[in-house]
Amino acid sequence: MDKESKKVVKTFGFASFFNDLGSEMAYPILPLFAREVLKAKMQEVGIIDGLAESTIAISQALSGFISDKIKKRKIFIWLGYLVSGIGRLGYAFSFYWQTLVGFRILNNFGKIREAPRDAFVSDVSLNNNRARNFGILRMMDNLGAFLGILICILLFKYLGYRKIFLLAAIPSLISAILVLIFIKESPHLYSKDNDNFHLNHLSKNYKKFLLVGILFALASFSYSFLLIFVKEGGFKEIYVPFLYLLFILITSLSSIPFGKLADKIGRKKVLAISFVFWGFVCLSFLLIKNPIFFIIPFIFYGLSKGAQEPAERALVSEISPRDYKTSGLGIYKMTTGLCALPSYFIAGFLWDKVNRFLPFYLGLILTIISLILLLFIKEKTS
Numbered sequence: 100m101d102k103e104s105k106k107v108v109k110t111f112g113f114a115s116f117f118n119d120l121g122s123e124m125a126y127p128i129l130p131l132f133a134r135e136v137l138k139a140k141m142q143e144v145g146i147i148d149g150l151a152e153s154t155i156a157i158s159q160a161l162s163g164f165i166s167d168k169i170k171k172r173k174i175f176i177w178l179g180y181l182v183s184g185i186g187r188l189g190y191a192f193s194f195y196w197q198t199l200v201g202f203r204i205l206n207n208f209g210k211i212r213e214a215p216r217d218a219f220v221s222d223v224s225l226n227n228n229r230a231r232n233f234g235i236l237r238m239m240d241n242l243g244a245f246l247g248i249l250i251c252i253l254l255f256k257y258l259g260y261r262k263i264f265l266l267a268a269i270p271s272l273i274s275a276i277l278v279l280i281f282i283k284e285s286p287h288l289y290s291k292d293n294d295n296f297h298l299n300h301l302s303k304n305y306k307k308f309l310l311v312g313i314l315f316a317l318a319s320f321s322y323s324f325l326l327i328f329v330k331e332g333g334f335k336e337i338y339v340p341f342l343y344l345l346f347i348l349i350t351s352l353s354s355i356p357f358g359k360l361a362d363k364i365g366r367k368k369v370l371a372i373s374f375v376f377w378g379f380v381c382l383s384f385l386l387i388k389n390p391i392f393f394i395i396p397f398i399f400y401g402l403s404k405g406a407q408e409p410a411e412r413a414l415v416s417e418i419s420p421r422d423y424k425t426s427g428l429g430i431y432k433m434t435t436g437l438c439a440l441p442s443y444f445i446a447g448f449l450w451d452k453v454n455r456f457l458p459f460y461l462g463l464i465l466t467i468i469s470l471i472l473l474l475f476i477k478e479k480t481s
Contacts, residue, residue, distance in 0.1 A: 104223040108232045110281040111176075111216055114274035115236050116243035118180055121270035123247030123347075124263060125187050127340075129203075132190070132260045139196035147200050154207040156436030162211035163218075163429020172215035172425065177278040179212025184271030191264035209271070214429035219282075221416035221424060227362050229416070230369070234358020234409035241351030243270075248344055300420045304477050305427065308418060309434060311472045312411075316438035318465035319377055320446040320458060322346065325384070325400065328455060333390035342397045349401025358409035366414035366478055373406035374470045381463040385456055417479055 133139040133147060162175045186206025193199040217233070224232045247267075255263060322343065330339050361369040376399045383396035412428070419427025446458035 106281060107223045108220060108235055110277055111220060112235050112239040114176075114180060114277045116239040117270035117277070118183060118274045119240045119243035120247040120250075121184065121187060121267040123244040124251045124267035124270075125190060127248060127251050128255060128260060128263065129190065132264075133196055133199055136260060137193065137196040137199060139199075143196050147196065147203055150200060151203045151207045152439050153437065154204045155210045156433040156439075158208045158211045159214050159436065160426075160429040160433030163214040163425040163427070163432075166215045166218070166425040166429075167423050171284060172219050173278065173282050173284045175215040176212040176219070176282070177275045179209040180271050180274035180278065181209075182206070182211075183209030184268040184275065187264055187268040187271065190267075191261040214425050214432055217412050217416060217428050218425040221413070226417075230361035230366060230409045230413035231355060231358040233412040234355040234361075234405075237354035237358075237405070237408045238351050241347050241354065245344060245347045245351060248340070248347065252340070300423050301427065301430070302418065302420075304479075305415075305418045307472070308414065308476045309431060311469050311476065312431060312435045313438055314465050314472065315374060315377075315469040316435040317442045317445075318462045318469060319403075320442045320462065321439070322400070324446055324450070324458065325380075325396065328384055329390065329393040331455065332387075332393065334393050335390075342394065345394065346397045346401045346404075349398055350404040353402055353405030354409055357406040358413075361410040361413060366410045366417070367473060367476060369406050369410040370414065371470060371473055373403045373410065374466050374473070376400075376403035376406060378463055378466045378470075381459040381466065384459045385463075414476075414478065418477075 130148075133143070139147070162179075166172050166175055183206050186202045186204075186209065189202030189205060190199065193202060220232055220236065221229060247270075251263060254266075258266070326339055326343060329342060334342075357369055357372075379399040380396045380403065383392075383399065387393060387395070415428055415431045416424055445461070449457040449461065
């Protein structure tokens with residue numbers, strides 16, 4: 100990897116670090132702020148989260164399409180970080196839950212940066228280091244998140260909600276400045292004669308992998324379910340946040356090693372490992388009786404995420420059409436992201452109407468199906 104490529108990966112790594120530092124300073128206390136300060140009902144809290152998740156999915160696809168059309172990526176990346184910072188500033192000045200909805204959507208609209216950034220990283224990478232580079236980004240993401248949660252825990256009792264939100268906006272503004280200064284656009288990566296993107300540009304192999312991604316997204320419901328499960332299963336409430344910290348730390352530490360492994364043995368094999376780890380998570384929650392052992396599935400959960408994201412991003416970027424790589428990444432992120440809504444709803448419905456174990460049985464079954472379908476995906480180099 101040449102000097103310019105290293106600078107790109109390093110810049111995006113630090114930008115990811117600072118943004119997630121600010122994000123996780125605000126995220127753990129945002130539902131409490133809505134509930135206790137703005138007096139939102141639980142249904143209204145659900146509306147806030149649901150709209151925010153939908154915004155992420157749609158914004159990623161939208162930025163992918165527009166980025167490929169205008170042959171620009173940098174503007175979406177620095178603007179995305181800037182918008183996220185402004186959204187967190189807005190949290191501090193929200194006095195009604197309806198206002199918070201708008202700023203939460205604005206914050207998550209900042210995800211317009213992800214597909215263009217991932218395409219940028221893919222373009223400056225080679226086949227033998229692409230997954231490793233995505234692993235570096237994921238490590239920096241989670242390292243920032245880990246420190247952000249710690250800062251929130253340490254400072255919240257001294258600063259309160261609104262001052263924490265103000266503080267959380269600053270790192271994203273730093274990220275926007277880093278991208279503006281150190282990243283240079285590379286228009287030569289596009290062909291001059293490419294036309295507008297349409298779905299026919301996507302190969303059958305891409306569409307097959309999209310199906311795998313959808314099924315696995317439906318299988319892997321929110322970590323909130325895991326935290327609530329362990330609390331109801333007898334794990335002491337005061338220690339529950341540390342399980343989330345453990346998950347973030349394991350994900351961060353394992354991302355680069357799994358990225359390197361994906362470069363060495365292939366994307367599919369590392370993705371299969373990630374699916375198996377998530378299967379272990381579901382199985383652990385079904386079998387564990389002693390609360391002290393709940394630490395085990397959170398280790399598997401961190402390993403699953405650490406393996407999944409570098410290999411998945413590398414594979415999607417490689418099986419997407421060259422001139423529509425950002426669109427391919429955006430469609431994948433949008434489709435799998437939108438699956439979060441039915442996934443959370445189905446898991447919650449089964450939990451409430453039957454029992455809290457049934458979502459894990461469903462997750463295990465869908466994971467096994469995803470593993471089988473993964474066998475039919477072809478890898479290609481670019």
